[in-house]
Amino acid sequence: MRVLVSADLEGISGVVHPDQIYPGSEYYKETLQKWSQELTAVISGLREAGAEYIVINDAHNHMRNLNNAMVPNATIVSGWQRPFSMMATIDEGYDACLFLGYHAMAGSRSTLSHTYRPRIIRQVFLNKVPVGEVGLNAALAGFYNVPVALISGDEEVCFEAEALLGKQLITVQTKRGLSRYSALSYPFEVTLKNLKAGVTKALKEKDKLKVYKITSPCTISVVFSEPNHADACELIPNVKRISDNQVEFTNQLYPVVFKCFLAMGTLAASRDDVVT
Known part of the structure; x- marks a missing residue:
């Protein structure tokens, strides 16, 4: 069994502020240690469920946060820029994918909520349905007939995932957001136990997993923070200004x-001007 783990950082236990998740901060190393422990619990659960090939996709920021010592017994995808970003290497060869440490979509009243580009993207719609990183990435997995087996993160992203992907989805709540920069984090030992147990259950019952499919043709609509972001995107052929x-x-x-x-997102970021 082959499994892809898309691992983000904002949704792991104890993380409530950008200071904790970017290099150079005094809290960054501590956050990586927790991330490593959560990933190790997931890998242990996957092995117990019979996974033979596990790929950990470092899906946070510059995507150079993980190393092999942090995630033993797994293959790591790291570095940017790369095809499919947070879902790099996804194809029909995988039996399932997991979303670890995810956060809710931009605009949600949730801890560190955003969609791919925090300062730039305000809202995203797929065929008129509002989506965040969960929906965008699950749709890509679904195109290749790969089901999402488990999602972990704060309470809001778990609710978001269940509403979009179905109640059968196994979710592991690491914390409950109190505001954008505050959360109630559950006991870390309990979170690690729930991650391992949840992964094992999801994979052992993989026949119950559902593939998330969107209808074709697909229209993506992106609302940016400023008009200059949309200006840049008009350079892309067939992109329409709404x-x-x-x-x-x-x-x-x-x-x-x-x-x-x-x-x-890349073009919009190039025009993220300071307005004076």
């Missing part, structure tokens, strides 16, 4: 839509 700060793109193939979304 309003001052909103663009959309349609294609029959979701991977093409997903890559266009990534390109939009």
Whole structure:
């Protein structure tokens, strides 16, 4: 059995502020240690469930946070820029994927909520349905017929995932957000136990897993923080301007839509001007 783990950082236990998740901060090393422990628990559960090939996709920020010592007995994908970003290497060869340490979509009243580009992207819609990183990434997995087996993160992202992917999805809540920069984190030992048990259960009952499919053609609509972000995206062929700060793109193939979304984010970031 082959499993892809897309591992983000904002949703792990105890993380409530950007100071904890970026290199150079005095708290960064401590956060990585917790991340390593959560990943180790997940890998242990996957092995127990019979997974033979495990890929850990470092899906946070510059994507150079993990090393082999932090995640023993697994293959690591690291570095940016790369195809499919947080879902790099996804294809039909995987039996399942997991989303570890995820956060809720931009605009949610949730700890560190955002969608790919915190300062730039305000909202994203797939076929008029509001989505965050959970929906965007699950749709890509679904295109390749790979089900999402488990999601971990704060309470809000777990609710978001269940609403989109179904109540059968196993979720592990690491904390409950009290505000954008505050949360009630559950006992870490309990979280580690729940991660291992949840992964094992999900994989042993993989016949119950559902693949998330979106209809084709697919239209992605992105609302940016400022008009200059949308200005940059109009350089992409077939991207349409909908309003001052909103663009959309349609294609029959979701991977093409997903890559266009990534390109939009990159171009918009290049025009993230300081307004004086």
